[in-house]
Amino acid sequence: MQPPYTAPATEEAVTRVIAFFENLSPADVATIGQFYAPQARFKDPFNEVVGVPAIQGIFAHMFEALEQPRFVVTGRVVQGQQCFLTWDFLFAFKDIHKGVTQTVRGASHLVLDAQGQVTLHRDYWDAAEELYEKLPVVGALMRWLKKRATS
Known part of the structure; x- marks a missing residue:
């Protein structure tokens, strides 16, 4: 059986x-409309929005809230008009653990239209493990809950 074309x-x-996200800077946020359809949908564990301006707002906030955020795509599978990307998101908090590089590992499901623009961007990552456990007070609680759940 041949793989799908x-x-x-x-x-x-x-x-x-991929090149856009791996090289994303604050100035590039304004160009997201070159890669996303006007009514594209974006969803992650914290956001669910529709439209380029709302998507730009999410990435603009990322640069405001975090130090040196960047994505490294570690894998990709493309089938038809869809793709699945795995990635590492590297950043540092501005107020806690200042200057310490943090890593969130996740994946994105993208659906593209006939013009090659993203119409759906859905991020999957474990907020509890990848983010909450790294926070001082919440992290201790999350680690305790995790330990209780596995014992």
């Missing part, structure tokens, strides 16, 4: 999206 245009669009 993936159009070269989709592969190229995914490559452009």
Whole structure:
């Protein structure tokens, strides 16, 4: 059985999206509309929005709230007009653990339209393990709950 055909245009669009996110800077947030359809949907553990301006707001806030945030894409699977990316998100908190690089590992499901623009961006990552456990007070509680759940 042959694998499903993936159009070269989709592969190229995914490559452009990956390069965009791996090189994202505060100035690049304004150009998100070059990669996302006007009514694109974005969802992660903290946000669910529709439209380029709302998506730009999420990434602008990321740069305001965190030190040196950046994405490193570690894997990709493209099938038809969809792709699944695995990634590491590296950053430092501005107020706690200042200057200490934190890593969140996650994945994104992207759906692209015929023009190669993202119409759906859904991020999957474990907020409890990847974020809450790294916070001083909440982290201690999360680690305790995790220990209680496994014993």
